Amino acid sequence: MPHQERPGGFARASAVRCLSDGRYAAELADGWDILGAMNGGYQLSIVARALADETGREPITVTGHFLAPGRPGGVQIATSMVKQGSRFSTADATLEQGGKVLVAALGTFGAFEPGSEVMLQQAEPPDLPGIDDCVRLAHDPAVRMPPAFMDRIDLRLHPEDAGFASGRPTGRAHMRGWFQLLGGESIGPLAVIVAADCLPPTTFNAGLPIAWTPTLELTVHVRAEPAPGPLRLDFATRFVSHGRLEVDGLIWDQRDRMVAQSRQIALVPRPPA
Amino acid sequence: MPHQERPGGFARASAVRCLSDGRYAAELADGWDILGAMNGGYQLSIVARALADETGREPITVTGHFLAPGRPGGVQIATSMVKQGSRFSTADATLEQGGKVLVAALGTFGAFEPGSEVMLQQAEPPDLPGIDDCVRLAHDPAVRMPPAFMDRIDLRLHPEDAGFASGRPTGRAHMRGWFQLLGGESIGPLAVIVAADCLPPTTFNAGLPIAWTPTLELTVHVRAEPAPGPLRLDFATRFVSHGRLEVDGLIWDQRDRMVAQSRQIALVPRPPA
Numbered sequence: 063m064p065h066q067e068r069p070g071g072f073a074r075a076s077a078v079r080c081l082s083d084g085r086y087a088a089e090l091a092d093g094w095d096i097l098g099a100m101n102g103g104y105q106l107s108i109v110a111r112a113l114a115d116e117t118g119r120e121p122i123t124v125t126g127h128f129l130a131p132g133r134p135g136g137v138q139i140a141t142s143m144v145k146q147g148s149r150f151s152t153a154d155a156t157l158e159q160g161g162k163v164l165v166a167a168l169g170t171f172g173a174f175e176p177g178s179e180v181m182l183q184q185a186e187p188p189d190l191p192g193i194d195d196c197v198r199l200a201h202d203p204a205v206r207m208p209p210a211f212m213d214r215i216d217l218r219l220h221p222e223d224a225g226f227a228s229g230r231p232t233g234r235a236h237m238r239g240w241f242q243l244l245g246g247e248s249i250g251p252l253a254v255i256v257a258a259d260c261l262p263p264t265t266f267n268a269g270l271p272i273a274w275t276p277t278l279e280l281t282v283h284v285r286a287e288p289a290p291g292p293l294r295l296d297f298a299t300r301f302v303s304h305g306r307l308e309v310d311g312l313i314w315d316q317r318d319r320m321v322a323q324s325r326q327i328a329l330v331p332r333p334p335a
Numbered sequence: 336m337p338h339q340e341r342p343g344g345f346a347r348a349s350a351v352r353c354l355s356d357g358r359y360a361a362e363l364a365d366g367w368d369i370l371g372a373m374n375g376g377y378q379l380s381i382v383a384r385a386l387a388d389e390t391g392r393e394p395i396t397v398t399g400h401f402l403a404p405g406r407p408g409g410v411q412i413a414t415s416m417v418k419q420g421s422r423f424s425t426a427d428a429t430l431e432q433g434g435k436v437l438v439a440a441l442g443t444f445g446a447f448e449p450g451s452e453v454m455l456q457q458a459e460p461p462d463l464p465g466i467d468d469c470v471r472l473a474h475d476p477a478v479r480m481p482p483a484f485m486d487r488i489d490l491r492l493h494p495e496d497a498g499f500a501s502g503r504p505t506g507r508a509h510m511r512g513w514f515q516l517l518g519g520e521s522i523g524p525l526a527v528i529v530a531a532d533c534l535p536p537t538t539f540n541a542g543l544p545i546a547w548t549p550t551l552e553l554t555v556h557v558r559a560e561p562a563p564g565p566l567r568l569d570f571a572t573r574f575v576s577h578g579r580l581e582v583d584g585l586i587w588d589q590r591d592r593m594v595a596q597s598r599q600i601a602l603v604p605r606p607p608a
Contacts, residue, residue, distance in 0.1 A: 122551065122579075123400070123552045125398045125441060125552075125554065127396070127417075127425045127441060127443050129417065129420070129425055130418075144400075144402065144429065144436055144439045145402045145403075145439075147402070152400045152402055152439050154427055154439065154441065156417065163417055163418055166417040166418075166425050166427065166441060168398060168439060168441040169400075170400050170551055170552060175577050175578040176577075179576075180574075180575070180576040180577070181545075181575040181576065181603070182508060182538075182541055182543060182572065182573070182575035182576070182580070183573070183574055183575075183576060184572075184573035184574070185573050185574075235455060265455075270454055270455060278395065278396060278423070278443055279398075279443060281398065281552075281554050281598070283579075283581065285574070285576060285577050285579060286576070286577045299455065300455070300456070300457035300458050301453075301458075301558070301596070302453070302454040302456075303452075303453040303454065303455070303456060303558060303559070303593065304447065304449075304559045304592075305448040306395075306556075306558060307455070308556065308596055319576070319577075320574055320576065323574070325554070325596075325598055327395075327396050327556045330454070
């Protein structure tokens with residue numbers, strides 16, 4: 063069964079309403095945008111909510127391709143079941159607004175295995191100062207940066223990784239921080255998809271002349287249901303090459319379990335001619 | 336324009352024939368299987384070939400979900416265009432055999448950017464002995480292992496990583512090797528998708544009691560057109576947890592360029608009750 067959430071800002075902003083024939087209606091909420099374009103992880107979480115409802119299962123691996131920027135307002139999600147199996151369901155979906163596809167998605171849904179063991183773990187959770195000693199990037203309406211989206215979640219950056227905002231990048235394409243929903247809203251597998259795309263671009267810390275990195279595709283593997291409490295995010299880029307870059311994310315819960323692994327591929331905008 | 340291949344064993348084994356309405360016919364060739372189930376990367380390369388034909392573009396990011404084992408024989412690929420843009424095309428597809436979907440796929444296709452620079456690179460190609468000093472795993476029909484698939488490609492493992500086959504795993508979930516097609520067939524972006532799923536399971540070297548790891552989903556980002564010559568593969572697993580594991584791959588060409596990055600999520604089979 064899909065994760066039971068207490069109602070909260072994310073649950074409301076990502077709510078879907080079942081229409082018929084696998085179609086759902088939803089509303090892209092005000093403020094979940096980056097300079098006017100809806101956040102990709104937020105949009106993908108709405109698609110995943112529709113697919114979780116349609117399959118009656120939890121997101122295990124979900125891929126979204128981002129085709130056009132979303133704006134606040136109504137959207138429709140058209141889901142289509144590819145296979146409803148005994149253990150997994152695979153389905154695809156599009157998120158459409160005004161007749162235009164914003165997101166094309168494909169996912170496999172199933173159950174988490176709470177009793178199962180960790181047989182191999184070759185990484186550790188990031189070593190973060192306490193939440194109150196990390197840096198919250200609050201939205202500044204005057205300059206529109208940090209984006210309004212930062213007021214919809216509670217993201218606290220590692221102080222070492224937050225210097226880019228005041229012109230002191232670390233020189234490493236790496237971002238670490240704490241992720242919470244506002245007002246103590248519990249973080250289920252769908253909110254994990256938001257966490258997978260909520261950090262400032264890793265390139266902001268790399269000292270590269272790249273302002274903006276539009277996401278082509280984001281894949282999130284949710285490995286376990288997060289334990290209650292804030293998540294720790296550890297995101298890095300190893301390759302900015304041939305016009306593209308990847309962002310690899312690890313998401314850890316309060317029980318020091320790696321609960322999700324994500325990768326996106328984004329475009330390096332061409333310099334103005 | 337899609338990569339121009341000289342005809343060869345892979346080109347023949349992955350050929351598609353356009354029918355109508357975005358449908359293609361293909362033949363899963365004998366011998367591209369692992370103990371009777373078709374190799375996932377091989378099947379995804381066929382789907383990607385149909386999508387490359389349909390979009391007239393090269394694979395940039397392709398995701399496949401594996402729903403049922405493929406057998407030698409005829410298949411149909413049903414493609415559906417989501418968006419044909421000025422720079423990228425996004426389309427989905429299913430690969431079906433006998434009325435059953437084997438693979439559901441979603442991809443974005445576009446052009447490589449040959450002139451563009453490497454702005455950041457945080458890893459190096461694996462340090463491999465020369466091809467002739469690496470270990471070819473030849474198929475042994477008597478015990479069916481290594482699988483027949485190993486005779487359809489030319490894979491040479493780093494000697495340090497090949498000991499698992501004689502009961503001496505390294506203890507690290509890591510596999511490195513050289514990849515070529517047979518008879519000097521050139522390696523284009525579609526063959527890269529085969530390279531992304533051709534190594535023995537990384538867990539064979541981890542000393543874990545896991546025999547078989549069926550792939551749920553594989554995503555390949557092709558970052559550049561490979562230079563002529565063999566590729567170097569560097570594949571590792573960091574997490575075997577909660578019933579699943581990932582395999583992360585880096586593929587390097589003769590010009591020391593990282594030409595593809597892949598990730599798959601696979602199941603850790605439950606021990607027999």
